[in-house]
Amino acid sequence: MAYHEKIADLNGKYAASFDKGDLPLPPSKKVIVLTCMDARVEPASQLGINLGEAHVIRNAGGLAKDALRSIVISQRLLGTREVAIFHHTDCGMLTFTNEVIRDQVKSEEAGNAAIVSAVDSIDFLPFPDLVQSVKDDVKFVKENPLVLDGTTVTGWTYDVRTGKVAQIV
Amino acid sequence: MAYHEKIADLNGKYAASFDKGDLPLPPSKKVIVLTCMDARVEPASQLGINLGEAHVIRNAGGLAKDALRSIVISQRLLGTREVAIFHHTDCGMLTFTNEVIRDQVKSEEAGNAAIVSAVDSIDFLPFPDLVQSVKDDVKFVKENPLVLDGTTVTGWTYDVRTGKVAQIV
Numbered sequence: 274m275a276y277h278e279k280i281a282d283l284n285g286k287y288a289a290s291f292d293k294g295d296l297p298l299p300p301s302k303k304v305i306v307l308t309c310m311d312a313r314v315e316p317a318s319q320l321g322i323n324l325g326e327a328h329v330i331r332n333a334g335g336l337a338k339d340a341l342r343s344i345v346i347s348q349r350l351l352g353t354r355e356v357a358i359f360h361h362t363d364c365g366m367l368t369f370t371n372e373v374i375r376d377q378v379k380s381e382e383a384g385n386a387a388i389v390s391a392v393d394s395i396d397f398l399p400f401p402d403l404v405q406s407v408k409d410d411v412k413f414v415k416e417n418p419l420v421l422d423g424t425t426v427t428g429w430t431y432d433v434r435t436g437k438v439a440q441i442v
Numbered sequence: 443m444a445y446h447e448k449i450a451d452l453n454g455k456y457a458a459s460f461d462k463g464d465l466p467l468p469p470s471k472k473v474i475v476l477t478c479m480d481a482r483v484e485p486a487s488q489l490g491i492n493l494g495e496a497h498v499i500r501n502a503g504g505l506a507k508d509a510l511r512s513i514v515i516s517q518r519l520l521g522t523r524e525v526a527i528f529h530h531t532d533c534g535m536l537t538f539t540n541e542v543i544r545d546q547v548k549s550e551e552a553g554n555a556a557i558v559s560a561v562d563s564i565d566f567l568p569f570p571d572l573v574q575s576v577k578d579d580v581k582f583v584k585e586n587p588l589v590l591d592g593t594t595v596t597g598w599t600y601d602v603r604t605g606k607v608a609q610i611v
Contacts, residue, residue, distance in 0.1 A: 276473040276496070277526050277596040277609075283490025284607045291605030293482070298534060300481035304445040310497040310512055312469035313462070317484050321452025327445070328479040331500040333512040342564055343479055343502035349547055350534055357446050365467060365519055378518055378588070387587045395511055395588075418556045419547070419564075427446040436460030438453045440446075 296325035299351045304328070305344060307410075308359040309335040309366075313433040320359070320438070328353055334366040335359055336398050337410045337417075345419050354424060358410050359438065361431040366399050366406070374399075403430060404441055411442040465494035468520045473497070474513060476579075477528040478504040478535075482602040489528070489607070497522055503535040504528055505567050506579045506586075514588050523593055527579050528607065530600040535568050535575070543568075572599060573610055580611040 305328045306316050316322055316329050328347045330340045335358060337344070347353045375392050382388040400406035407428040414426045428442035474497045475485050485491055485498050497516045499509045504527060506513070516522045544561050551557040569575035576597040583595045597611035 275594060276471050276524055277594065280489060280526065280596075280598070280607060281609070284488060284605075287488050287490070288605040288607075294603040294605065296482050296602070298480075298482075298532060302445050305479075310474075310499045310516065311467075312494045312496055312498075313465050313467075314498075315486050315493055317486060319453060319456050320449060321456070324484055325481050327481055329481075329483075329500050330479045330502075331498050332509065333499075333515040339508075339511060340501065342508060342566055345547070345561070345564065346502040346534065346543065346566060347479065349543060349550070350538060355445055357449065363467060365515065369519060374515065374518060378514070381518070382587075385587065391588050392514070395514065397511055397515060418551075418554065419560050425444060425446060427449075429449070433465070434463040436453075436457040436463065438449060438457075440450070 293324050300325065300327050300353055302326040303353050304355040304357060305330060305347050305353050306357050306359065307335050307337060307340055309333065309361055309364060311361060311364065314361055314431065319431065319436065334364060334398060334400065337413045338398060341417065341419065348421050348424070354421065356414055356424060356426045358407060358414070358426070358428045359431050360403055360407050361433055362403065363433050364403065367401065367403065369399050371397050371399065407441045462493050469494065469496050469522055471495040472522045473524040473526060474499060474516050474522050475526050475528070476504050476506060476509055478502065478530055478533060480530060480533065483530060483600065488600065488605065503533060503567060503569065506582045507567060510586065510588065517590050523590065525583055525593060525595045527576060527583070527595070527597045528600050529572055529576050530602055531572065532602050533572065536570065536572065538568050540566050540568065576610045
């Protein structure tokens with residue numbers, strides 16, 4: 274059975290005992306957690322985030338460059354003042370380059386000119402070094418003019434084998 | 443105490459009983475869940491996602507246009523074949539326009555020319571209608587040439603007052 278065929282049943286069990294319907298829109302801890310889409314990452318339990326406390330932004334790698342629209346909305350409209358960035362061990366972003374993924378897509382869609390142009394226009398933002406990628410992302414957020422002055426920015430790694438975080442910045 | 447000062451302690455409690463260190467990189471359910479960064483959204487519990495099962499992409503609104511890089515990486519390199527898109531009631535994206543947020547940022551950063559240029563270059567992707575935004579996002583994914591043919595795409599709303607989902611597409 275496909276996942277979408279199970280969603281109503283899975284959600285029904287959750288909704289049956291749901292009692293947090295009065296939480297306000299702005300995150301109570303005034304924090305953004307930025308992390309990877311990886312299936313082994315689950316911020317609420319791993320980082321102790323309760324419902325209503327934090328904005329959680331997730332993309333391939335947990336990369337700030339691809340999260341700027343969301344960060345600006347979070348800070349300017351919803352009052353967050355802290356950003357915590359988590360990249361993780363065994364991340365898919367460590368395993369390829371722009372050339373590799375572009376060549377793969379082109380070979381899978383041979384002869385489709387629209388695909389060639391579209392895939393060449395995307396920077397997939399792969400990174401070769403986990404710790405350096407965290408440092409680079411913290412720097413990007415701290416130095417970006419759209420991010421509010423005085424924002425606290427920290428950078429961390431999460432180990433998918435041990436479940437442990439380590440602070441880098 | 444700021445959130446980052448509590449992370450090590452909160453994570454330590456999780457890691458102490460962590461026993462999922464052998465999960466593989468590709469999501470076992472071959473699914474991408476795309477949803478909003480909103481603090482009242484927590485996909486794992488609300489949608490019954492276990493560790494290792496799904497890529498979870500989150501941004502302001504849960505918008506596919508801002509997730510394309512991640513979707514391509516997920517499908518082409520990590521084998522996902524289904525996308526489930528969730529937007530939610532009381533979303534911040536329903537409350538503003540590009541003009542509103544751009545004017546606000548410019549007034550907060552008066553006189554900074556770099557800010558004016560930077561904020562004008564971002565489409566913040568606000569939407570005025572929740573159900574229509576879900577339909578538009580499903581259409582965007584289904585029609586995008588970079589998304590694999592045969593991908594199952596569903597669209598849903600999540601009600602932050604009741605904890606319940608409803609399928610739109």
